[in-house]
Amino acid sequence: MTLRGENLIGAEARRGTEAAFRAVEAATGRALEPDFPGADRGDLDRACALAEAAFDTFRETDPEARAGFLEAIAANILDIGDDLVTRCMAETGLPRPRIEGERARTVGQLRLFAGVVREGSYVEARIDPALPDRKPLPRPDLRLRRIAVGPVAVFGASNFPLAFSVAGGDTASALAAGCPVVVKAHPAHPGTSELVGRAIQKAVAACGLPEGTFSLLFDAGQSIGQGLVADPRIAAVGFTGSRRGGTALMAIAAGRPSPIPVYAEMSSINPVLLFPGALAARGAAIGKAFAASLTLGAGQFCTNPGLILALPGPGLDAFLEAAGAALRESPAATMLTPGIQRAYREAVARVAGHAAVTRIAEGAEGGATQGRATLFAADSDVFLADPELQEEMFGASGLVVRCADFAAMRAVLERLEGQLTASLHLAPEDHAAARDLLPLLERRVGRILVDGFGTGVEVAHAMVHGGPYPATSDGRTTSVGSLAIDRFLRPVSYQDVPDALLPAALQAANPLGLPRRIDGTPERR
Ligand SMILES: NC(=O)C1=CN([C@@H]2O[C@H](COP(=O)(O)OP(=O)(O)OC[C@H]3O[C@@H](n4cnc5c(N)ncnc54)[C@H](OP(=O)(O)O)[C@@H]3O)[C@@H](O)[C@H]2O)C=CC1
C-alpha cells in the first residue's frame, strides 16, 4: 500500500501545508519516505466541524450498526496485511512477533467493544415509573440513559503503535460510546498511523456513517494537538505518554471557557513486592521472570516493573543473582525514538550517579539507537530521602529497594505516588503480611496482581489499566478493557417525557432490546 503523507479529514485525504516531517527508521536513524506535511489551522477546524456535525447522527446509530462499524475497522486493519507489520517494525524498532501480537490485540479490542455495544448494559438504561398516588407527593416518571459526551481528541502513543494509537483503546472505546474521534498522530510512527487511519476512513464510508466520524491529523510540532484540546467542539481527550505532555494538555483543557476531561495515562514505576516465603521457595525463578518483564519491548511499557521491594536474606540474594545474570546476558534493544533513547540514558545516568545507589547488573552496551538494561539497588532510607528515585526511567531499568522489615516496606509504599500496578510474589506463609499491605496498595494502584508482572495488559471486562495520579489524570477510570467506555459517556435523565419523544433506549416497548433496570431491578425480557 502506498503511503501519501496525507491528513485524513472526514472523507477527504489532504496534504498539509505546514512544516513536513518524516518517520525515522528506529534501528538506523535513517529518514523514511514519504514526507508528512503538517495539518494547518484550517484542517483542524474542518476536522472538528465535521466531527461536531457527525455527532448527533453517529451517537444515535443503532447497536448493530455501531458494532458492525467497529468490526469493519478490525477487518480493514487485517486486510492491510504485511505492509502494516513491516512499516510498523521499521518505524518503532519493535520485532515482528510483538507487532503481530499487538495487531491481534488491537483487532480483538475493537471486537470486544462491538460486543459491548451489542450487549447494551453500558447505556445504563433505568426506569423509575411514575407513582401518581404516592403520599405525600406523587413521584414523576424518571428514565435515565447514558449518551456519548461529544467529539473526542485522541493522542496516539509512541510505545504501542497499534493498540494505543490511531485505532487503539481510546479510539475504540470512544467510537463504541458514540463519539466521533479526531486523532493527532504520534510523529514516531506516521506511516503506521496513515495505514490504520485509512482503514478507519474506509469503514466509515462502507458503513454509511457521517464522514466526520473520524479524522486523522499530522503535525511536526505541538500546535495541532494543543489546538485540538482547546477547540470548543472537542468534549474529551484520550492520551498516553509522558507526565509532562499529559499535564500540559490537562492545563489547556482546564483553562478552556468550558473545561473538559483529559484521560491521560502517564508515568508509573509499578512496585513489585517480593515476600520472604516466595523468595525462599523460588527467588532465582522470580529473578529470571523479572528480568524478562523488565526488558520486554526495550522496557518501553508503562507497566514496566521499575521498583522492587524486598527484605534482605538469602532469598533476595538468589533473586538478585538470577536477575543480574539474565540482565547481563540481555542484548541492547532498539528504542522507539532518539528522544526516548536520550531520555532513558539520562535517567539511568542520574540514578547511577547517586552516591548511595549501587549498580547490580548491566546488559550489553549497544549502539546509538539502543538502550541497555540496568538494575540498581538501594536501602529504603535512601529511597525515602530522595523523591527523584521514584521518577520513571522509561526503558529497561529497575531499582531494588532493600527494606529492613515490613514497616520499612510500608513506609516506602506510603511515600509512593499513584501507580498502574503492584505485583506481589507470595508463598502461603506470606499471606498474613500481604493482607496487611493490601488496603494500602488498593489506595495507591489500579491493578494488584500475584505471582506475575504487570506487562502485557489483558483486554477484558474486569481489567483496570489506570490508577491514581500521576499514573493517570483520573484514577476513577481505565484506558483498557470494556470499562474504558465509561470515560466517554454521561447520564441524562428524562422526567415525564412522553413515550413518543423518548429515545428508543427508554421507550416502553424497549425496541433496542437493551438490558434495563425498573425501579432498580433488572427488567424481565
Ligand atoms: N508511561 C507511559 O506510558 C509512557 C511514557 N512515555 C514517556 O514520554 C517520553 C516521551 O515519549 P512520547 O511518547 O513522545 O510522549 P510525549 O508525552 O512526549 O508525547 C505524546 C504525544 O503528545 C504530544 N505532546 C506532548 N506534549 C505536548 C504538548 N505540551 N502540547 C501538545 N502536544 C504534546 C506529542 O507530540 P510531540 O511529539 O510533537 O511533542 C505526542 O504526539 C518517554 O521518554 C517516556 O518518558 C512515553 C510513552 C508511554
Ligand SMILES: O=C(O)CCC(=O)C(=O)O
Ligand atoms: O503492558 C501493556 O500491555 C500496556 C502497557 C501500556 O499501556 C503502555 O506502555 O502504555
